[in-house]
Amino acid sequence: MPYDARTPAPPEAPDVVQVLKANYRALIGLFALRLLITALLVAIPVALSRATGSNSVILTVPIVPGVFLFIYTVYRFAHGLRVFQCARVLRAYPMVFHPRVVKKSERRTRYGNVFEIRVTTRGQHGAPLMLAVNATGRRRWPQSTEAGVWLAGDLPFGGVMVMPGGKEMFFLKPADWDKTARGRDEAGPERLARAQQAKLTDRTKHAVMMRSGA
Structure with missing residues (x-):
């Protein structure tokens, strides 16, 4: 079991509803900020051109990064759907406390930083290495x-x-x-049904951790 009497009492379990709300807000805020910057980069040169009557190429320079930022925002929105994937998992499984997680390495990708971690479980050996990616695409690893x-x-x-x-x-x-195929093959009907409900039965490749449905 991940927790027993020999370990300190775990902290209070987080409220799943509040966790999801916080992540939805963070995701929406991130895209809203990018869209606002995009709008300003496009609108300000247009407004200045109309106000001054100038057709100077210099005024159009900010429009170029604005367009690229908009394309990037749309591109990242598809990968931001990972929050919804997490919501499916949290609806299918209860949360269990694990006393420690060790970050082994990390890799920067265009979908967000992918961390290789090991979740330690007291009384069990050979815990599989896992890939972890922040649901909203943040790149830093928390210290907690x-x-x-x-x-x-x-x-x-x-x-x-x-x-x-x-x-x-x-x-x-x-x-x-x-390498973890044996653990899935040995899963009983109940575990398999729950994993299917959470849409966890598909393979996820290292470079596509942020792709929706991956």
Whole structure:
């Protein structure tokens, strides 16, 4: 079991509804800010051109990054759907406290930083290495993991990790899908049905952690 009498009492379990609300707000705020910057980069040169009657090429310069920022925002919106994937997992699984998670490495990708971690479980050995990515695409690794984390899911399939005392949420998948195949094959009908409900039965490749449905 991830928690027993020999470990300190775990912190209070986070409110799933509040965690999801916080992540939805963070995702919406991120895209709203980018869209606002895009609008300003496009609107200000147009307004200045009309006000001054100038057709100077210099006035059109900010429009170019504005267009690229808009394209990038639309592109990232599809990958931001990972929050909805996490919501499915949290609806299918209860959260269980794990006393420690160790970050082994990280890799920067265009979909967000992908962290390789090991979730330690007291009384169990050979915990699989997992890939973790922030649900809203933030790139930093939180410092609070040394005090333990809350995890919903089934490690051979994947899951969701939530930081105690905070609202940060990470989507998890096995780092080596083939290596954890035995754990999935040995899963009973109930575990398999729950993983299917959470849409965790599909393989996720390292470079596409932020793709919706991956």
